[in-house]
Amino acid sequence: MNPDAFSMAAINNLDSPSEVSASQEADLAADLDAEALSSEALDSDAEAAASAESEPLLDPEVASLDPVLDIKRRDGSPNLQVRFKSERGRLMLILPPDPDNSRNPVIWEDLRQQLRHRLSSSERFFQPNTGIHLVARDRLLDSRQIQEIVDVLHEAQLKIKRIYTSRRQTAVAAATAGYSVEQQTTLAHLQDSTDEGQALEEPLYLQATLRSGVEVRHPGTIVLVGDANPGSSIVAEGDIVVWGRLRGVAHAGASGNEKSRIMAIQMQPTQLRIADKVARAPGKPEQYRPEVAYVEGESICIAIADEFAQAYLNEPTT
Numbered sequence: 001m002n003p004d005a006f007s008m009a010a011i012n013n014l015d016s017p018s019e020v021s022a023s024q025e026a027d028l029a030a031d032l033d034a035e036a037l038s039s040e041a042l043d044s045d046a047e048a049a050a051s052a053e054s055e056p057l058l059d060p061e062v063a064s065l066d067p068v069l070d071i072k073r074r075d076g077s078p079n080l081q082v083r084f085k086s087e088r089g090r091l092m093l094i095l096p097p098d099p100d101n102s103r104n105p106v107i108w109e110d111l112r113q114q115l116r117h118r119l120s121s122s123e124r125f126f127q128p129n130t131g132i133h134l135v136a137r138d139r140l141l142d143s144r145q146i147q148e149i150v151d152v153l154h155e156a157q158l159k160i161k162r163i164y165t166s167r168r169q170t171a172v173a174a175a176t177a178g179y180s181v182e183q184q185t186t187l188a189h190l191q192d193s194t195d196e197g198q199a200l201e202e203p204l205y206l207q208a209t210l211r212s213g214v215e216v217r218h219p220g221t222i223v224l225v226g227d228a229n230p231g232s233s234i235v236a237e238g239d240i241v242v243w244g245r246l247r248g249v250a251h252a253g254a255s256g257n258e259k260s261r262i263m264a265i266q267m268q269p270t271q272l273r274i275a276d277k278v279a280r281a282p283g284k285p286e287q288y289r290p291e292v293a294y295v296e297g298e299s300i301c302i303a304i305a306d307e308f309a310q311a312y313l314n315e316p317t318t
Contacts, residue, residue, distance in 0.1 A: 131161030182217035
């Protein structure tokens with residue numbers, strides 16, 4: 001029966017001269033309350049539907065990234081997702097921040113799944129054997145996780161060319177695995193300072209053999225326990241110490257510090273650079289001994305380590 005018709009009938013009955021019992025009054029009041037509640041519920045549903053239609057489910061910027069990953073991610077942000085970005089001819093793979101430093105952490109399993117979705121939805125845009133610049137930022141990666149990323153990229157015929165990180169452990173794991181790595185300071189804005197007495201980052205210690213094609217960069221001193229093979233490159237804003245054979249390229253004082261030095265147990269570099277000075281190693285000596293390369297005047301000189309220590313490190317201070 002139509003609720004309105006029922007209400008009118010009830011009102012007519014009240015207006016009639018016939019007597020209304022207490023039970024009938026109670027039934028009538030209950031019916032009227034039910035009608036009012038039903039009307040309020042319908043109004044509430046209508047308002048909710050209108051609100052849902054007027055408010056988009058996804059942030060347009062987030063939705064444009066990848067519909068597979070961003071469905072119903074109202075709090076989604078590009079910084080919280082795996083994403084590819086092309087910049088100055090380089091294809092970069094940017095990882096989310098470290099879970100410990102994020103309000104919306106992306107755990108490792110989610111990151112790996114995101115990477116697979118990105119590749120499956122974008123693989124037609126990638127040329128085979130394209131080099132990937134992996135931007136790990138402050139995310140801590142161990143050797144196993146780096147290898148898993150390499151394996152996933154390999155399935156899409158992509159390969160890692162360089163790894164950028166602000167975490168020392170990640171840099172060590174990447175270099176140990178044989179990948180070019182650049183450790184970037186988390187206080188990047190300090191690099192724009194014009195102060196001459198800028199403090200360097202803590203030394204980066206590596207125990208590995210740098211193969212051909214591997215480059216290690218660090219805004220401080222680099223200490224390598226192992227060999228640097230021909231074709232490898234070490235670039236440091238501080239000193240370079242190689243506890244082994246240096247047979248690649250070494251560039252100390254990369255930001256312009258001519259007081260930086262290069263030291264090696266066996267000095268056989270293809271090229272030495274300190275600040276803006278460039279030199280090639282002398283001919284093969286009769287016997288290899290630990291040596292130090294340093295700037296004197298406008299050129300790079302090489303001296304036996306103990307002789308250099310006596311001449312320069314034991315000078316009396318004034």
